[in-house]
Amino acid sequence: MADGTFLPADVIVYGTGYRPMEEWVGKLISPDVQAKIGRCWGLGSGTEGDPGPWEGELRNMWKPTAQEGLWFQGGNLMQARFHSHHLALQLKARFEGLETPVYSGSGSAKT
Numbered sequence: 001m002a003d004g005t006f007l008p009a010d011v012i013v014y015g016t017g018y019r020p021m022e023e024w025v026g027k028l029i030s031p032d033v034q035a036k037i038g039r040c041w042g043l044g045s046g047t048e049g050d051p052g053p054w055e056g057e058l059r060n061m062w063k064p065t066a067q068e069g070l071w072f073q074g075g076n077l078m079q080a081r082f083h084s085h086h087l088a089l090q091l092k093a094r095f096e097g098l099e100t101p102v103y104s105g106s107g108s109a110k111t
Contacts, residue, residue: 020039020040020041021040021041021060021072021074022034022037022038022039022040022060025037025070029067029070033067033070036066036067037060037065037066037067037070038059038060038066039059039060040059040060040061040072040074041058041059041060041061041074042058042059043057043058043059060072061073061074061075061083062083062086062087062090063087063090064090071087071091073087
């Protein structure tokens with residue numbers, strides 16, 4: 001324990017609560033930005049109640065969001081390790097001035 005006492009235990013359960021990432025955006029940045037980016041996780045446009053913007057792709061994860069300069073890196077440890085490379089390559093390409101089109105759901109690409 002923090003005070004140095006010891007409590008024997010057979011099992012320790014560490015539970016974490018979490019809220020959707022877009023809720024944190026509303027609290028930490030602004031409700032306007034939260035509304036602009038829409039939901040995180042789940043599939044993009046075409047599913048009920050989903051604002052998009054990427055049809056059939058994960059919403060707002062490991063790719064640019066509708067808010068310039070705002071990116072999300074999340075998930076479990078394996079997802080974070082795997083997709084951090086994809087996110088880093090996209091950011092590096094942008095910093096180097098390379099074209100980085102992103103599927104917009106309308107058949108056209110945006111950068």
